[in-house]
Amino acid sequence: MAKKQILSWQEVKNPSRTDFKNRFICGDTLEVMRSMPDASIDLIITSPPYNLKNSTGNGMKDGRGGKWSNAALMNGYNGHHDCMPQDKYNQWQKECLVEMMRLLKDDGAIFYNHKWRVQNGLLQHRHDIVSDFPVRQIIIWQRKGGINFNKGYFLPTYEVIYMIAKKKFKLAPKANKHGDVWQFTQEMNNPHPAPFPIPLIKRIIESTEAQTVLDPFMGSGTTAIAAKLLKRDFIGIDLSLEYCEMARERLNNYNEQEILI
Numbered sequence: 001m002a003k004k005q006i007l008s009w010q011e012v013k014n015p016s017r018t019d020f021k022n023r024f025i026c027g028d029t030l031e032v033m034r035s036m037p038d039a040s041i042d043l044i045i046t047s048p049p050y051n052l053k054n055s056t057g058n059g060m061k062d063g064r065g066g067k068w069s070n071a072a073l074m075n076g077y078n079g080h081h082d083c084m085p086q087d088k089y090n091q092w093q094k095e096c097l098v099e100m101m102r103l104l105k106d107d108g109a110i111f112y113n114h115k116w117r118v119q120n121g122l123l124q125h126r127h128d129i130v131s132d133f134p135v136r137q138i139i140i141w142q143r144k145g146g147i148n149f150n151k152g153y154f155l156p157t158y159e160v161i162y163m164i165a166k167k168k169f170k171l172a173p174k175a176n177k178h179g180d181v182w183q184f185t186q187e188m189n190n191p192h193p194a195p196f197p198i199p200l201i202k203r204i205i206e207s208t209e210a211q212t213v214l215d216p217f218m219g220s221g222t223t224a225i226a227a228k229l230l231k232r233d234f235i236g237i238d239l240s241l242e243y244c245e246m247a248r249e250r251l252n253n254y255n256e257q258e259i260l261i
């Protein structure tokens, strides 16, 4: 019988269940991660919800205005409103990082993608989230454009990827030639409101020798597709069944030739 690709949280909770690999798990990421064994993952790549809807700056006055009013993210995510009080959001993200660190092997790393922004005149550089973790390097992902702008702001075109690495983590041979500013066009043809571009994730995975890659905020399954292209294993978690189904659909039907790498 074909392996079931989407598992529910109830199925994951079953203590006899250990085969998470190459599956999407539909559930709350903290609960799901807490049910997974210590030191079982080589690499984590993820982009959490950014809590964008409580923003008052960086071109998103009150979360509205300019092109933002037409952006799909204006509606938050299916199942997650993306508008938490900032201190609660920071605490949640720290708890997620604690779990990710527990799941990582001692030569593993987390590539944690986020966005800096100015809020009420103060730069939020995500120090509130990552300062307790071993950030080894910051990679700038330069996009070809942005959606969250209005006439009072220069178009924001970058995001930040924190490389949070355990002591024994090493890059694959020659990977350091990529430098720390990476240019990748954002994904255009994807119904998910905030997808990664596949080539960006492929760059991260092939810069390591990781075999098992986890994305605890999997969305439309980009990390799974990049892992499969590179013959690595993935585990994907998302709260939304609709996004898990979208991810399964993309994973089973992507056309390798159409992915520019």
Ligand SMILES: C[S@@+](CC[C@H](N)C(=O)[O-])C[C@H]1O[C@@H](n2cnc3c(N)ncnc32)[C@H](O)[C@@H]1O
Residues within 6 Å of the ligand: 027, 028, 029, 030, 046, 047, 048, 049, 050, 077, 078, 079, 080, 192, 194, 195, 196, 197, 216, 217, 218, 219, 220, 221, 222, 223, 237, 238, 239, 240, 243
């Ligand atoms: C920025 S998106 C990730 C997009 C993904 N990188 C992709 O390429 O499609 C964040 C995702 O987190 C999911 N999410 C929000 N809250 C969650 C939670 N508590 N547990 C699991 N997933 C959650 C949302 O459904 C959304 O798909």
